[in-house]
Amino acid sequence: MRHIYRCPLRWADMDAYGHINNVVFLRYLEEARIDFLFRPDKDFQQGSVVARHEIDYKQQLVHRHTPVDIELWVTQIRAASFTIAYEVKDPDQVYVRAQTVIVPFDFEAQRPRRITAEEREFLKEYADDADGAGDESGSAGAVAA
Template sequence: MDQFIQQHAIITEIPVAWGEMDALNHVNNVVYFRYFETARIDFFSQINMMADLKETAVGPVLSETHARYKRPVTFPDTLLVSVNISDVKEDRFIMHYRIFSKAQQAVTTTGTANVVMFNFKTGQKAKLTPELLAALEQHKVAE
């Protein structure tokens, strides 16, 4: 766990809720996308993207998302969800998620999201600001 924490600058801790398990007694597949969403919003808040959205009406939308399930997760557990960035372009980037189970001491799930910047006033794609580009570069992984 310590190695996982040292490898990632931004980690969101999420407790597994009993109600997130399905009839097969493991966390339902759709819940992982909620975990990704929680980590994504936490990441965006930490790099001030959410504050920028309120001021400029320019913010992130998902164009694609993916999950790979490596190990089942069950209640009780606490998960650490990391976010890294790659493929930064002028109007988009890719987020990479890794979910680490404290109970299993292992990565259980990985995922990605293609994020496109969007101007909610005009309904058009938008460019990343220089400030957001710099913040994303700080969390970039090798492509």
Template sequence: MSDDPLPDVPAAAIVYPITVRWSDLDAYAHVNNVQYLRYFEEARVYAFKDWFGQERDLIDEGMLVVSQAVDYLVPMEFSYAPARVAVWCCDVGAASFELGCAVGGPAGDRTVYARGRVTLVAYDLEGKTPRRLGEVEHAALQRFMGPSPRLRSDRRPGGRG
């Protein structure tokens, strides 16, 4: 974790610098909402390499996003300094796991611009079916466990509580 932690991001999270491109902005000169999902994806790709090792690529083995939820908290404007995107594991099941994510400003900016959750399922690409996570995968994910980010949808009937 960085020396300048983002609020409400667990210590187990890994924070990655992600470049905000001029083309990421919308007509209001704010980062377009779809870009946050791309920032989550980019951080997730880096995290998988760090969590599972360079010799093993979980993405090549098969991993599908099955759901995503995002709270857009504050409009983010362009900066030459990279945004900081935190990613951590919130839950691990037999074949799926959930990641927490937060997009923060560059170093020195403790603003969290968006927060979200992404649920992924391990997938057998050849057999075209979900597969169980292995012991090594479970152990790697457990090392980066933290609480699930609280989202607005959690407060609605049928939400997480």
């Protein structure tokens, strides 16, 4: 399953050429990630931090008044990290493909923590096996973080 976030484009998001500034895409990914992880029914209330972002810019996104879709899914679940993949797109074109490695974090103890059983079950609902999504228990090549 994939999560869809309808991201509004703001006037301040564009550069001098009328395109959405490349740096702004990081904020768009953050908004989609928050919409995915922090919901009333399922969430990561114990906290998490971003360990890594990787972004491939495919095409310019011109500022407009309609939202752009951000589709996200889980591509890897490890003992103490997981990876989310994204596409920022319209039905007929992809503007950005990206990945984020996220580490669950205990802010009180100021250290990374393992993914809980409940969090793992939630993440598995959004795992996309076509992209090699896996869990360290089912993937021989995965190493616990």
